[in-house]
Amino acid sequence: MLPGMMMRLLAAHKPAVLAIVVLQLLQTTANLLLPTLNAAIIDDGIVAGNTDLILRLGGWMAGIAAVQVAAALAAGYFSANVAMKLGRQLRQELFAKVQALSSQEVGTFGVPSLVTRATNDVQQIQALAVLVFTMLVAAPAMGIGGIVLALNQDVVLSGIVVAIVPVLVLIMYLIVRRLVPLYREGQILIDRISRVLREQIIGANVIRAFVRQAHEARRFAVVNRELTRNNLQSALLVAGMLPLIMIVVNLSSVAVVWFGGHRIQAGDMRLGALTAFIAYILQILIAIMMAMYVLMTAPRAAACAERIQAVLDTRPAIADPAISRAGLPHAQRTAGGTVEFRDVTFAYPGAEAPVLDRISFTASPGTFTAIIGSTGSGKSTLLNLLPRFLDATSGEVLIGGHNVKSLPLHFLRNSMSLVPQRAYLFSGTVAENLRIAAPDASDQDLLRALRTAQAEDFVRELPDGLHAPVSQGGTNFSGGQRQRLCIARALLRDAPVYLFDDSLSALDYTTDARLRVALAPLTRRSTVIIVAERIATILDAGLILVLDKGRLVAQGTHSELMRTSTVYQEIAASQLALGGRV
Amino acid sequence: MTATANTTTTTATAVAVPGPSAWATSRRLLGLLRPVRWRMLAAVAATCAFVALNVSAPKLLGDATDVVVDGVFGGTFNQQKLAALLLLVAVMYLGASVFSWVQGAVTATAVQRVGYRLRASVEGKLHRLPSAHFDEQRRGDVLSRATNDVDNISQALNQLLNQLILSVLMLLGALSMMLWLSPLLAAIALVTVPFSTAVTVLVARKSQTHFSEQWSTTGELNAHLEEYITGHEVLKAFGRQGMATETFTNSNDRLFRTSARAQYVSGAVQPLLVFVSNLNYIAVAVVGALQVTAGAMTIGGVQAFIQFSRLFSQPIGQIGGMLTLMQSCIASAERVFALLDAKEIPRDGTERAGAEQVGTDQAGPEGADPEGPAVAGGRVVFDAVTFGYNSGLPVVRDLSFTAEPGQTVAIVGHTGAGKTTMVNLLMRFYELDSGRITIDGVDIAGRGRDELRSMIGMVLQDAWVFTGSIRENIEYGRPGASDADILAAAEATLVDHFVRSLPDGYGTVLGNDGDSLSQGQRQLITIARAQLAGRSILVLDEATSSVDTRTEVQIRQAMQRLRQGRTSFVIAHRLSTVRDADLILVMDHGRIVEHGNHQQLLAANGPYSRLYDAQFSGREDALRAGESGQ
Incomplete structure (x- = not known):
């Protein structure tokens, strides 16, 4: 998975990668030439007593060192650049993918995990890329170069060098094999750390109210301990790697002197070769240590690559239909936003009971359609089928006569304006949040929408008015204020269909009543569907759908339903009991 | 959202300047x-x-x-x-x-x-x-x-x-x-x-x-x-x-x-x-x-x-x-x-002891019987309280009232009138700018925060659930509670009702901010949590706003029992609880503009009465018409 991902990403940077390889080879060659020239100094200079030659060879060595540093610096520049570009691309791909996923799909990964994958996991891959560029090219070159030069000096003695290579490979293989699962688990534990902390931040007030800080600390400590234990295990494995490699390489240099000494005595080998050999062994040791560095990082990066790939490989259940751009039904807007459900059933995969069971109804422009029913009766699910946050399991959802699945997503979603159940605001300012719905809206437009949403007064009272800061999630506003800002946001968009998902629950009744009066003009030209809890909110609705346990048990106007529907009567009675005058 | 990017940029560069701090x-x-x-x-x-x-x-x-x-x-x-x-x-x-x-x-x-x-x-x-x-x-x-x-x-x-x-x-x-x-x-x-x-x-x-x-x-x-x-x-x-x-x-x-x-x-x-x-x-x-x-x-x-x-x-x-x-x-x-x-909440003298107490997780009057009327609630007094989130812009101004032990105090008013802020101040999530709040005569600023909070049960509009089973989420109110107690709390708040239909029952693990449940179901869980906690003072901030009315009628008794013998603060748009309250505070722009009980306030024909009429005028007849047609 990791190599595949690397190859795919590197394909776009072929020239730079080629430059890195060439430069690294150049600097490695230069590095290898230095001990060779040193051997020449001993054999041809010292033994012959040739001072001139010693100095001349020294000069050569200096020149080679200069080439080496230049090549290394250039290679470093390209490596940093390409490695960080890989990271940037992975993050961008992840972000694009996550945006295409449905809530359910996001939910299977979890928000904290997705965030970790896009930052921490990508960083590990980036770090590996840097190491690969600086070391993996140089290390085999140095290692192989060292072996070749050793062979050049004395074939028999090189047997020792050749013999240690498989031993080292085996050691590394054994360690790395155990590291991969550890690192995989480690990344999951980071997700969990992040999840616990995120919950603690979101629920800070509740935790404090119930004085459960100590409990939270323990909950965190459990994950923290697990992460620490996991990190320690992998760190201990890594710590064992270096001593093992050192002992193998060092013992082989002892063997070189022993066998080399005998060969020199026998006249099979020159004296300088022995010194050079020791240098080569050192060279090979360094090469192996470099490779080890990469190998230490690789298992973690491999675990991260799997996690990133898992997100990238997720095929969003809801995707744009494959239709030609020219075939866009532009007449759509004028055709208006009639919403029709034909025998729609929705069930979560693997669930026994459907959330929505064979629902059919038509909501026309100019009418105000309300959906009522108890908590968990499927109201929000029904609404979520329209912008295709979810897709119907069977049956057809039509808007303006077109099946929603046949329309391009951006087009479909542009034709409706939604107030979600969770009034979510982004950090920024009030104006920025409103302009999410209409980027080009003027301040006048914003104020008008705020006025309709009954939010103008409190926004005007803020010190910075429209430019007052909003904290993440809108936590610096009350629940009711947040809902009204979300309503204003939705109103800024001129759409054939408006969807209000239980958006009035946090409003006090007076505000609710005023809001509905202000919304009346909207209802005349568009299709408005409101999920509501209060009957008072929906008395004027042209069509009321009564949902009970996923089934549409009744539809009609308030007075019709009061006569015909038991469920509706119960709801009405409950509200009377809760709200009526004594 | 360009402005956001800009502000973050400036903070980024501010951080980036390396000084002798390295x-x-x-x-x-x-x-x-x-x-x-x-x-x-x-x-x-x-x-x-x-x-x-x-x-x-x-x-x-x-x-x-x-x-x-x-x-x-x-x-x-x-x-x-x-x-x-x-x-x-x-x-x-x-x-x-x-x-x-x-x-x-x-x-x-x-x-x-x-x-x-x-x-x-x-x-x-x-x-x-x-x-x-x-x-x-x-x-x-x-x-x-x-x-x-x-x-x-x-x-x-x-x-x-x-x-x-x-x-x-x-x-x-x-x-x-x-x-x-x-x-x-x-x-x-x-x-x-x-x-x-x-x-x-x-x-x-x-x-x-x-x-x-x-x-x-x-x-x-x-x-x-x-x-x-x-x-x-x-x-x-x-x-x-x-x-x-x-x-x-x-x-x-x-x-x-x-x-x-x-x-x-x-x-x-x-x-x-x-x-x-x-x-x-x-x-x-x-x-x-x-x-x-x-x-x-x-x-x-x-x-x-x-x-x-x-x-x-x-x-x-x-x-x-x-x-x-x-x-x-x-x-x-x-x-x-x-x-x-980063600047911490200022320590209070008792915090230390409180923290240690918390360490054993048996802090506060948690041993109280969650079902029966709890320890007699405290007497809560707000005395000339003024507070603003941004200095110089008070959200709550010169607020004074007294809640007698066991009383239910309802706070009504338009969205943004400062209702939730009062809760934040009582819980000491924020500190007062001036004035004081006392419980049984003791200034809350003088109590340890944890000690203070151990006296109060709270249900908020934003129902917070954490990754864990439903059982754990309820138990959060009183660690170590017995299964029977948890079940009793769940039954009283109708949590039991929907939990039974879940394949794993109380063992169902809530993940991703509790996405698998509806907002109303999450609220019920938090109510069960407060029920189990059994504290002497209760704060209900729009606790049932997302619960459908039929369910609310059903849990109404439980809610009443929950309030019994406890000093309760209730913020609600639905006037059912407000109606029975011993004291109703009508707030507007951070001030109490009217107070009294339901009857008194209706008779006064002031803001409360207008609020009430706006909610019910014309509607009630329609509802009653339906009822009689039943």
């Missing part, structure tokens, strides 16, 4: 090692042994080479001596590896402990930060500090401690051996030290800024991601993925640029140092060769010396290479320390 941060980082100092000492001792062996072995290997050389030039090849020498070298190398392993293992253990503590203190800090901190700081950035930055610190520390000690000792070891072998050659080798230092310092100065920027941009990116993924449905609904992508791409590009620069600049140290050390190597080789020709040194001596000069310059190069790590580590540490140093 040193302070390093010192503080070292301070983290204090608790593991004995381990570190053991690691240093192991390293010393390793270096001693690793440094003397090449000298003996050089002697062995001389035995070979003697064989060539002197004619007699002393095989016994060679064998003995090489055996000794082999044993020394073996020992070196053992010590190296000990050092690595001890360091790893120590560093992981440091990482553990660092994460634990970040988590502990979260509980001591004022609520206002979370309004200002984006979640994703805080999370990034606790994960990305701490991870970076412990990875870097591990490598640094492993290699830094080793490198420094190798440096000293090699130096002393060189001095012993040939003071002249040692002097040549030492010439490189100032060069190496100069190179390192110059590069370090340049790259620190880039590293700071790299990690603050990572935090910023984390924040964007966390926010956009959490709100992805809104972005989709309005087709604004493009805008989100743009903001993200900007941060992503900036992260690319700063990381590439940091990497490149700091990565330049190593090649430069290798160059310096190569020049040194050449000088040693040439001068050494000339010395041999002059008869001042043996070939074996030169060979050993070259090996030492390699051993000498290699750690210099490594120390330079570690610069990258060190700087990246400092940049992350600065961010973590900044979080740890």
Whole structure:
């Protein structure tokens, strides 16, 4: 998975990668030439007593060192650049993918995990890329170069060098094999750390109210301990790697002197070769240590690559239909936003009971359609089928006569304006949040929408008015204020269909009543569907759908339903009991 | 959302300016090692042994080479001596590896402990930060500090401690051996030290800024991601993925640029140092060769010396290479320390004792019977309370009222009138600007926060559930509650009703902010939690706003029982609870404009009556009409 991902990403940077390889080879060659020239100094200079030659060879060595540093610096520049570009691309791909996923799909990964994958996991891959560029090219070159030069000096003695290579490979293989699962688990534990902390931040007030800080600390400590234990295990494995490699390489240099000494005595080998050999062994040791560095990082990066790939490989259940751009039904807007459900059933995969069971109804422009029913009766699910946050399991959802699945997503979603159940605001300012719905809206437009949403007064009272800061999630506003800002946001968009998902629950009744009066003009030209809890909110609705346990048990106007529907009567009675005058 | 990007940019650059703080941060980082100092000492001792062996072995290997050389030039090849020498070298190398392993293992253990503590203190800090901190700081950035930055610190520390000690000792070891072998050659080798230092310092100065920027941009990116993924449905609904992508791409590009620069600049140290050390190597080789020709040194001596000069310059190069790590580590540490140093809620004298009490998790009157009327509720007095989230803009002005023990006080008024703020003040999530609040005559500012909160049960509009089973979520109100108690609380609040239909019942694990439940179901769970907690004062802030009315009617009795004998504060738009309240406070723009009970207020024909009429005028008849038609 990791190599595949690397190859795919590197394909776009072929020239730079080629430059890195060439430069690294150049600097490695230069590095290898230095001990060779040193051997020449001993054999041809010292033994012959040739001072001139010693100095001349020294000069050569200096020149080679200069080439080496230049090549290394250039290679470093390209490596940093390409490695960080890989990271940037992975993050961008992840972000694009996550945006295409449905809530359910996001939910299977979890928000904290997705965030970790896009930052921490990508960083590990980036770090590996840097190491690969600086070391993996140089290390085999140095290692192989060292072996070749050793062979050049004395074939028999090189047997020792050749013999240690498989031993080292085996050691590394054994360690790395155990590291991969550890690192995989480690990344999951980071997700969990992040999840616990995120919950603690979101629920800070509740935790404090119930004085459960100590409990939270323990909950965190459990994950923290697990992460620490996991990190320690992998760190201990890594710590064992270096001593093992050192002992193998060092013992082989002892063997070189022993066998080399005998060969020199026998006249099979020159004296300088022995010194050079020791240098080569050192060279090979360094090469192996470099490779080890990469190998230490690789298992973690491999675990991260799997996690990133898992997100990238997720095929969003809801995707744009494959239709030609020219075939866009532009007449759509004028055709208006009639919403029709034909025998729609929705069930979560693997669930026994459907959330929505064979629902059919038509909501026309100019009418105000309300959906009522108890908590968990499927109201929000029904609404979520329209912008295709979810897709119907069977049956057809039509808007303006077109099946929603046949329309391009951006087009479909542009034709409706939604107030979600969770009034979510982004950090920024009030104006920025409103302009999410209409980027080009003027301040006048914003104020008008705020006025309709009954939010103008409190926004005007803020010190910075429209430019007052909003904290993440809108936590610096009350629940009711947040809902009204979300309503204003939705109103800024001129759409054939408006969807209000239980958006009035946090409003006090007076505000609710005023809001509905202000919304009346909207209802005349568009299709408005409101999920509501209060009957008072929906008395004027042209069509009321009564949902009970996923089934549409009744539809009609308030007075019709009061006569015909038991469920509706119960709801009405409950509200009377809760709200009526004594 | 360009303005957001701008503000974050300015903070990013503000953070990125490295000052003398880099040193302070390093010192503080070292301070983290204090608790593991004995381990570190053991690691240093192991390293010393390793270096001693690793440094003397090449000298003996050089002697062995001389035995070979003697064989060539002197004619007699002393095989016994060679064998003995090489055996000794082999044993020394073996020992070196053992010590190296000990050092690595001890360091790893120590560093992981440091990482553990660092994460634990970040988590502990979260509980001591004022609520206002979370309004200002984006979640994703805080999370990034606790994960990305701490991870970076412990990875870097591990490598640094492993290699830094080793490198420094190798440096000293090699130096002393060189001095012993040939003071002249040692002097040549030492010439490189100032060069190496100069190179390192110059590069370090340049790259620190880039590293700071790299990690603050990572935090910023984390924040964007966390926010956009959490709100992805809104972005989709309005087709604004493009805008989100743009903001993200900007941060992503900036992260690319700063990381590439940091990497490149700091990565330049190593090649430069290798160059310096190569020049040194050449000088040693040439001068050494000339010395041999002059008869001042043996070939074996030169060979050993070259090996030492390699051993000498290699750690210099490594120390330079570690610069990258060190700087990246400092940049992350600065961010973590900044979080740890953030202004905390001022401590109150009793906090200490409270915290210890909490440690045993039996704080407060939790032993109270959750079902029966609890401990007689407290008498709560608000006395001329004034408060504003932003100074100079009071949300609550000069507020005074008294809630007698066991009374239910309803707070009504338009959205934004300051109702939730009163709850925040009673719970001491925020501190008053002026005035005071007392419970049974004791100023709450004088009580420990935890002690205060242990007296109060709270249900908020934003129903918070955590990752865990439904049972655990209910039990949160009273740790260690029996299954029977939990079931009783769940039954009374109708949680039991929907839990039974779930395949795993009370064991159903809620994940992703409780997405699998509806808002109303989450609220019911939080009500069950408060029910179980059985505190003497109760705060219900729009506790049933998302619960459908049929369900609410059904839990009404439970709610009444919950309030019985407790001093309760109720904020609700549905006037059912308000109607029965002993005291209704009508708020407008942070002031109490009217107070009294339902009948009194209706009779007064003031704001309350208008509020009430707006809610019911005309509607009631319609509803009643239906009822009679039933």
